[in-house]
Amino acid sequence: MAGHRNVTIKDVAARAGVSITAVSHALNEKGTLSEETRARIREIATAMGYQADALARGLRRSQIGVIGIVLRPLDALANYSPPGVDYFLRFAGAAAVSALDHGLSLMQVADLVKGPVTPLAFSLDGYVVTDPVRDDPVVDLLESRSIPYVTLGRDPGKPEASNWVASDDAAATRTALDHLAEGGARSIAFVGGTDDNSWNADAESAYLQWCSEHGATPRHFRSPEGLGEAGGRDLVPQLLANGVPDAIYSLTGRHAAGIQEAMRERGYVAPEHYLLACGTDAAQTRTAEPPITAIDLRPEVLARETVELLARITRGQAPEGRRLVASELIVRRSSQRAE
Amino acid sequence: MAGHRNVTIKDVAARAGVSITAVSHALNEKGTLSEETRARIREIATAMGYQADALARGLRRSQIGVIGIVLRPLDALANYSPPGVDYFLRFAGAAAVSALDHGLSLMQVADLVKGPVTPLAFSLDGYVVTDPVRDDPVVDLLESRSIPYVTLGRDPGKPEASNWVASDDAAATRTALDHLAEGGARSIAFVGGTDDNSWNADAESAYLQWCSEHGATPRHFRSPEGLGEAGGRDLVPQLLANGVPDAIYSLTGRHAAGIQEAMRERGYVAPEHYLLACGTDAAQTRTAEPPITAIDLRPEVLARETVELLARITRGQAPEGRRLVASELIVRRSSQRAE
DNA sequence: GTCATTGCATAAAACGATTTGTGAAGCTAG
DNA sequence: CTAGCTTCACAAATCGTTTTATGCAATGAC
Numbered sequence: 079m080a081g082h083r084n085v086t087i088k089d090v091a092a093r094a095g096v097s098i099t100a101v102s103h104a105l106n107e108k109g110t111l112s113e114e115t116r117a118r119i120r121e122i123a124t125a126m127g128y129q130a131d132a133l134a135r136g137l138r139r140s141q142i143g144v145i146g147i148v149l150r151p152l153d154a155l156a157n158y159s160p161p162g163v164d165y166f167l168r169f170a171g172a173a174a175v176s177a178l179d180h181g182l183s184l185m186q187v188a189d190l191v192k193g194p195v196t197p198l199a200f201s202l203d204g205y206v207v208t209d210p211v212r213d214d215p216v217v218d219l220l221e222s223r224s225i226p227y228v229t230l231g232r233d234p235g236k237p238e239a240s241n242w243v244a245s246d247d248a249a250a251t252r253t254a255l256d257h258l259a260e261g262g263a264r265s266i267a268f269v270g271g272t273d274d275n276s277w278n279a280d281a282e283s284a285y286l287q288w289c290s291e292h293g294a295t296p297r298h299f300r301s302p303e304g305l306g307e308a309g310g311r312d313l314v315p316q317l318l319a320n321g322v323p324d325a326i327y328s329l330t331g332r333h334a335a336g337i338q339e340a341m342r343e344r345g346y347v348a349p350e351h352y353l354l355a356c357g358t359d360a361a362q363t364r365t366a367e368p369p370i371t372a373i374d375l376r377p378e379v380l381a382r383e384t385v386e387l388l389a390r391i392t393r394g395q396a397p398e399g400r401r402l403v404a405s406e407l408i409v410r411r412s413s414q415r416a417e
Numbered sequence: 418m419a420g421h422r423n424v425t426i427k428d429v430a431a432r433a434g435v436s437i438t439a440v441s442h443a444l445n446e447k448g449t450l451s452e453e454t455r456a457r458i459r460e461i462a463t464a465m466g467y468q469a470d471a472l473a474r475g476l477r478r479s480q481i482g483v484i485g486i487v488l489r490p491l492d493a494l495a496n497y498s499p500p501g502v503d504y505f506l507r508f509a510g511a512a513a514v515s516a517l518d519h520g521l522s523l524m525q526v527a528d529l530v531k532g533p534v535t536p537l538a539f540s541l542d543g544y545v546v547t548d549p550v551r552d553d554p555v556v557d558l559l560e561s562r563s564i565p566y567v568t569l570g571r572d573p574g575k576p577e578a579s580n581w582v583a584s585d586d587a588a589a590t591r592t593a594l595d596h597l598a599e600g601g602a603r604s605i606a607f608v609g610g611t612d613d614n615s616w617n618a619d620a621e622s623a624y625l626q627w628c629s630e631h632g633a634t635p636r637h638f639r640s641p642e643g644l645g646e647a648g649g650r651d652l653v654p655q656l657l658a659n660g661v662p663d664a665i666y667s668l669t670g671r672h673a674a675g676i677q678e679a680m681r682e683r684g685y686v687a688p689e690h691y692l693l694a695c696g697t698d699a700a701q702t703r704t705a706e707p708p709i710t711a712i713d714l715r716p717e718v719l720a721r722e723t724v725e726l727l728a729r730i731t732r733g734q735a736p737e738g739r740r741l742v743a744s745e746l747i748v749r750r751s752s753q754r755a756e
Numbered sequence: 757g758t759c760a761t762t763g764c765a766t767a768a769a770a771c772g773a774t775t776t777g778t779g780a781a782g783c784t785a786g
Numbered sequence: 787c788t789a790g791c792t793t794c795a796c797a798a799a800t801c802g803t804t805t806t807a808t809g810c811a812a813t814g815a816c
Binding site for chain 4: 096097098099100103109110111112115134136137138139140
Binding site: 084132135196197223 | 423468469470471472473474475476481482483506513514517520522523524525526527533535536537538539540562700704
């Protein structure tokens with residue numbers, strides 16, 4: 079059943095009694111062929127089941143219809159799909175679907191900068207890079223190879239860049255804090271990550287701003303993203319150092335889950351003893367006991383916008399970047415003061 | 418920052434003062450160059466940051482270092498990542514990692530047979546096809562293009578084929594049924610899917626066999642995979658038609674979840690009123706209330722074996738296929754008779 | 757001094773498309 | 787009849803590799 083060599087442009091040309099140029103022009107609406115000839119060639123081509131070889135075409139056009147995606151924060155983690163990061167999985171899945179709408183397909187590329195990388199990596203049409211950090215080596219690499227890319231979240235080191243899509247983290251943070259304040263919280267502690275990306279930066283500065291506007295004393299903590307739940311747990315003694323805070327706002331889902339556990343072990347349960355909210359929604363926030371109020375960053379919308387921007391750029395169109403996507407607060411039990 | 422054309426083999430040749438043939442030979446350990454020349458060329462090449470263009474190389478070698486994966490059962494579903502199918506996600510994730518071990522990377526290809534498909538689809542080195550059904554059009558397509566592939570689960574229409582890896586579903590089914598019987602169940606109902614794939618077929622026939630060996634009357638139901646939880650719910654009246662069964666063994670996680678819900682609504686709770694077990698593990702079986710006993714198909718092991726087999730085949734080595742992977746029963750509350 | 761033999765390097769032909777430039781007809785205008 | 791236009795098709799160059807076949811020195815044997 080093997081040896082069935084695929085039909086090439088040469089085969090079609092032979093059958094149609096024309097040159098390969100004619101075939102190429104007919105199929106790509108180029109050149110100066112007569113409409114009759116075009117039609118005849120098209121007909122024969124489909125009859126023979128001809129499909130242009132993507133590699134050969136790509137070699138000429140330097141476009142192969144595939145974009146890469148680099149999930150930056152996951153590069154750092156040992157496991158590529160730990161629980162609590164389903165924001166990225168949802169984003170990647172949605173990006174793949176969106177890509178199809180533009181006739182592109184999506185290839186996930188693991189860590190572009192270390193180790194042997196996919197041979198195809200540098201032949202892709204463009205990249206989506208999620209949550210780059212300042213002076214991100216992946217971004218630098220793409221720049222040096224002049225491969226187009228769009229980042230999800232601003233690149234903190236490139237304020238002038240416009241090739242990004244991001245969730246409106248400042249607004250989301252204010253919404254969450256307002257919600258907690260409405261629940262009666264006066265002192266709200268903030269827990270962020272340590273990666274130098276725009277998500278952490280924007281949420282943090284929005285928190286500080288909010289505190290100053292509301293005359294609250296900021297209580298502000300950080301824990302490395304990589305530590306996950308353990309990082310959240312370890313923070314609890316500090317969180318309790320000056321008494322139990324009225325509310326805790328944790329950016330990452332894994333920290334939030336760890337905090338909730340460690341708090342419970344000490345006898346503090348949300349929403350009775352404190353309010354809890356999280357900056358991103360995940361399986362963990364949904365299934366926690368009690369379920370944790372969280373911000374839905376709307377990865378599907380973000381993915382659509384990101385891929386659309388990248389697709390335009392690869393098509394050489396003028397990019398209208400810097401797109402902000404509004405998030406949505408999902409109120410759950412952890413922040414609803416009992417009646 | 419653009420226009421920074423990548424360094425080609427020609428550039429390296431020019432700098433080294435040799436022919437491009439020499440460069441190619443030096444870098445690929447071919448030809449009859451002297452060891453000194455080889456070394457010198459290698460040095461210059463790395464100094465210049467040369468990396469062979471994957472497309473051009475692929476055009477010659479017809480191997481680009483990328484394999485495709487088709488998640489067959491998901492093609493049928495509207496959404497590509499509905500809850501309860503995380504077996505596939507785990508499998509795909511693990512396959513990607515395994516691929517890297519073989520210097521390959523993995524590209525997920527959505528539905529190869531309908532609609533416009535990735536241009537690159539037919540230039541990939543090979544495919545992993547999960548759970549093909551009888552006369553699967555995807556498999557036929559790959560055959561007709563003589564693209565190598567390995568299936569996860571036997572192709573029911575190709576008993577002579579050896580290019581497959583599968584979980585040992587007959588053994589797993591017996592293990593689960595034995596476990597339920599140990600819990601005191603005499604009548605055990607079986608719920609399978611309707612897809613004509615080997616998973617359904619093997620589990621079903623193992624069930625019938627087990628029943629005849631144990632003198633039990635088989636009570637055996639089917640519901641289309643696509644219906645998900647609703648399909649499970651709708652089956653409950655039939656399941657209860659002849660009284661409450663001692664135990665229910667549902668192959669898919671989504672059916673199991675639906676069954677559990679609809680049973681509870683009628684006042685039947687596992688494990689008090691009946692025992693429940695599921696043929697695959699998923700977020701739903703873990704977080705259900707009570708958590709559902711399930712079979713861990715060990716997607717990571719399956720992925721490793723599958724990719725390894727495919728990698729050998731693409732390298733032209735003699736394939737040793739037909740690999741069976743043992744599953745593992747995870748006992749949870751739904752099947753543990755209270756003391 | 758000639759003829760093999762060996763050692764080393766290269767020229768040229770693929771791979772399968774796209775694109776640029778050229779030219780052969782057929783037609784019209786003078 | 788010829789110059790000038792169109793109209794339509796094709797030859798050949800190109801993309802960046804790999805691979806096959808060829809060739810040139812230098813060495814050794816007689």
